[in-house]
Amino acid sequence: MSAxxxxxxxxxxxxxxGLIRSGVWPPGHKAPSEAELMAQYGCSRMTVNxxxxxxxEAGLIVxxxxxxxxxxxxxxxxxxLDIPDIQAQVLARGETYAFVMLDEGRRAAxxxxxxxxxxxxxxxxxxxxxxxxxxxxxxxxxxIALAAVPEAADADFASEPPGAWxxxxxxxxxxxxxxxxxxxxxxxxxxxxxxxxxxxxxxxxRTWRAGEPVxxxxxxxxxxxxxxxxxxGPAR
Amino acid sequence: MSAxxxxxxxxxxxxxxGLIRSGVWPPGHKAPSEAELMAQYGCSRMTVNxxxxxxxEAGLIVxxxxxxxxxxxxxxxxxxLDIPDIQAQVLARGETYAFVMLDEGRRAAxxxxxxxxxxxxxxxxxxxxxxxxxxxxxxxxxxIALAAVPEAADADFASEPPGAWxxxxxxxxxxxxxxxxxxxxxxxxxxxxxxxxxxxxxxxxRTWRAGEPVxxxxxxxxxxxxxxxxxxGPAR
DNA sequence: CGCGCGAATATGTCTATACATATTGAACCC
DNA sequence: GGGTTCAATATGTATAGACATATTCGCGCG
Numbered sequence: 001m002s003a004x005x006x007x008x009x010x011x012x013x014x015x016x017x018g019l020i021r022s023g024v025w026p027p028g029h030k031a032p033s034e035a036e037l038m039a040q041y042g043c044s045r046m047t048v049n050x051x052x053x054x055x056x057e058a059g060l061i062v063x064x065x066x067x068x069x070x071x072x073x074x075x076x077x078x079x080x081l082d083i084p085d086i087q088a089q090v091l092a093r094g095e096t097y098a099f100v101m102l103d104e105g106r107r108a109a110x111x112x113x114x115x116x117x118x119x120x121x122x123x124x125x126x127x128x129x130x131x132x133x134x135x136x137x138x139x140x141x142x143x144i145a146l147a148a149v150p151e152a153a154d155a156d157f158a159s160e161p162p163g164a165w166x167x168x169x170x171x172x173x174x175x176x177x178x179x180x181x182x183x184x185x186x187x188x189x190x191x192x193x194x195x196x197x198x199x200x201x202x203x204x205x206r207t208w209r210a211g212e213p214v215x216x217x218x219x220x221x222x223x224x225x226x227x228x229x230x231x232x233g234p235a236r
Numbered sequence: 237m238s239a240x241x242x243x244x245x246x247x248x249x250x251x252x253x254g255l256i257r258s259g260v261w262p263p264g265h266k267a268p269s270e271a272e273l274m275a276q277y278g279c280s281r282m283t284v285n286x287x288x289x290x291x292x293e294a295g296l297i298v299x300x301x302x303x304x305x306x307x308x309x310x311x312x313x314x315x316x317l318d319i320p321d322i323q324a325q326v327l328a329r330g331e332t333y334a335f336v337m338l339d340e341g342r343r344a345a346x347x348x349x350x351x352x353x354x355x356x357x358x359x360x361x362x363x364x365x366x367x368x369x370x371x372x373x374x375x376x377x378x379x380i381a382l383a384a385v386p387e388a389a390d391a392d393f394a395s396e397p398p399g400a401w402x403x404x405x406x407x408x409x410x411x412x413x414x415x416x417x418x419x420x421x422x423x424x425x426x427x428x429x430x431x432x433x434x435x436x437x438x439x440x441x442r443t444w445r446a447g448e449p450v451x452x453x454x455x456x457x458x459x460x461x462x463x464x465x466x467x468x469g470p471a472r
Numbered sequence: 473c474g475c476g477c478g479a480a481t482a483t484g485t486c487t488a489t490a491c492a493t494a495t496t497g498a499a500c501c502c
Numbered sequence: 503g504g505g506t507t508c509a510a511t512a513t514g515t516a517t518a519g520a521c522a523t524a525t526t527c528g529c530g531c532g
Binding site: 007008009043044045046047050064065066067 | 484485486487488489493494495496
């Protein structure tokens with residue numbers, strides 16, 4: 001048994017996908033041309049083309065004739081649950097947006113769950129309030145793993161809130177959303193200017209890049225003020 | 237300008253996708269072999285193969301050597317928001333499941349929104365309670381468009397609740413979920429055995445098949461008892 | 473009658489080649 | 503200097519042929 005159980009075009013695709021997902025090829029990076037790849041892998045152009053076309057269809061690269069193939073900017077979202085960038089959403093509705101940082105710090109993990117995220121290093125801890133049109137829109141608690149994103153230690157989260165900063169700097173590869181409804185606790189009610197016990201939409205999200213946990217976030221939205229919309233349709 | 241702005245393999249793919257999505261080719265239907273298609277379209281096998289491979293990758297067909305290509309059974313869900321079949325979910329957790337039909341009828345549309353769904357014909361109207369492990373799990377209101385699903389008029393919704401029946405009989409092509417948190421109204425609170433004003437997770441879903449509206453449903457879950465989990469990961 | 477084996481079939485992948493098309497960059501002319 | 507043209511480049515699509523591989527069907531043998 002000599003042949004690997006994967007095909008050549010699949011192998012090319014996987015290797016390049018690995019380079020992209022791991023960040024070795026950052027967004028905007030120019031990939032080798034098909035001619036270069038066919039020399040590198042010793043195969044025909046059709047084989048290379050199949051791999052690259054698949055990557056393009058998957059949205060990982062953007063191809064432009066004559067110019068070449070480039071690693072795509074992290075898709076803000078691949079058409080799935082559209083909740084990542086609250087700032088962009090609010091601005092898209094034509095409302096003013098502000099992020100009020102309530103608390104900001106750096107500490108070690110304090111629970112098993114946090115330890116899984118921290119992976120031996122410190123966590124950045126945030127609590128902030130998203131404000132749309134002058135009214136509280138969402139209360140956010142966030143942890144960022146410095147183990148996964150060391151450059152976050154030097155980021156300026158006054159100019160760009162942590163969620164947006166991450167979205168623009170760290171492409172994620174996996175995410176898990178947990179959505180539920182909860183009654184407002186006293187402090188949350190106060191910060192969101194609601195009555196205690198009011199229905200809140202709670203979105204808890206964990207995000208990974210290439211299997212490595214990056215961030216955990218919990219956002220609380222006033223139930224009446226926010227609808228989460230997810231639309232699934234034909235592929236194109 | 238003579239050439240259509242779509243390529244041949246894309247056209248083949250689109251036409252076959254249309255046959256599948258419209259239901260002309262039902263699940264399990266055997267598609268023509270590549271040889272037949274290349275005769276039909278007067279092109280080479282590679283061109284046909286590209287179209288069929290793309291359909292296979294998209295999960296619309298299943299291909300088996302020597303046997304042929306077959307229309308895939310409707311994917312219960314393509315790994316997206318996992319909420320369609322409450323019964324299956326409850327049973328998967330090892331709990332008993334029951335659906336209690338509270339109200340069932342047939343009537344004409346009574347609002348503009350309903351008219352859009354009804355398309356000139358009657359609607360089937362349901363209200364029922366999903367019961368898991370003997371406790372209320374979700375309150376469901378549903379409308380089904382007889383214009384889109386005439387066979388629903390003869391279905392036995394005592395043996396299979398409307399949601400599961402639809403899922404097993406009508407593959408959907410587009411869906412829109414709207415998720416929010418609401419306080420329990422008196423009647424909902426009573427039916428779900430909760431206090432008035434308790435936080436409920438509200439899922440409102442509209443579904444289409446090939447552009448034609450099929451059903452509208454609103455499900456109310458006790459906030460503490462239910463988490464909506466959506467996981468997005470690598471394609472394969 | 474049942475079982476195994478081989479032939480036929482349909483897909484899976486790859487090669488080599490060809491022509492089309494968008495884009496870029498540079499040469500060229502006014 | 504500025505705008506136009508043109509050729510080089512890289513991708514997009516398609517062809518025809520080849521070999522590999524999984525699966526099924528049917529035939530023949532015991």
